[in-house]
């Protein structure tokens with residue numbers, strides 16, 4: 001049997017990893033500033049993470065949500081504290097798409113409404129509702145097409161206000177990334193996020209903060225939407241939550257009422273996934289990783305702005321987009337093949353940095369030196 005060929009693959013076989021370093025099968029060493037799409041949050045193979053997961057596996061790896069799983073409560077407590085949302089509720093699932101799917105469903109159950117507002121260049125995942133709210137027709141199957149999702153221009157206050165005037169009483173939810181990831185590292189403006197909050201309050205709609213990529217401490221705040229000083233009704237999360245162990249979740253404001261069967265999953269919230277997520281939060285707290293993300297991220301952003309060739313540097317903390325002119329489309333590939341540094345990309349020509357939250361200033365300097373070399377080449 002062959003694999004279903006849906007991924008353009010870089011021909012590198014990573015066989016070992018530690019912190020922000022990975023090695024291929026020939027023993028070549030690479031600096032990982034991408035973490036496999038923003039997933040590696042506390043560094044590869046962190047000793048506390050390995051210990052916590054190993055211990056859990058020796059006790060029990062999985063049982064379904066039909067029995068008590070106390071480690072879920074422990075995770076909820078730690079997550080409530082670190083995110084400053086102690087009065088919110090936690091629903092656990094397995095991925096970012098599933099988190100958004102449940103967030104959108106919950107908004108619709110809660111309001112009894114059908115319409116979702118999403119924005120240009122948004123990416124919310126590949127399950128049916130999440131993909132319908134994703135601004136990429138190429139990945140929306142005919143069966144996922146729906147008139148219930150309305151796309152509006154990102155950061156356009158006037159258009160959003162008018163849309164609510166026109167059909168606000170039909171809007172179940174507004175879903176927005178605090179910083180668009182796949183869309184090219186574009187920040188939602190503070191006034192725009194504040195406007196979403198006030199319109200959702202005025203019209204009884206649900207504000208969903210997609211924090212799958214931009215959340216979990218990456219920007220220096222727990223949720224990237226926090227910098228706008230607004231509270232969303234539901235936060236979706238995944239990626240950095242398990243440092244590679246599949247886990248996702250939604251943090252749900254107290255006004256939502258749970259009832260048996262409203263949401264559900266077989267695997268979500270299993271013992272092993274929760275052990276991974278608890279280990280991540282332990283390390284984030286012990287090693288003050290949000291502060292590090294803020295500090296090393298600001299340093300990188302300031303230094304990157306000094307390169308004349310760079311058209312724009314966008315982002316916050318360790319979620320950084322470097323926009324280059326089209327003729328420099330080779331830089332990302334050269335960084336990997338010539339300097340052995342993994343980075344990400346966004347179309348048309350943005351290099352995305354999404355490293356572990358504990359990268360050092362020395363790692364940042366290694367990248368800056370290599371980047372300067374590549375720009376000159």
Ligand SMILES: Cc1ncc(COP(=O)(O)O)c(C=O)c1O
Pocket residue numbers: 037095096097098100123124125126177181182210211212213214238239
């Ligand atoms: C903002 C955002 N939301 C949702 C998702 C979907 O997450 P997953 O791939 O875990 O389903 C992604 C994945 O890239 C994302 O960046």
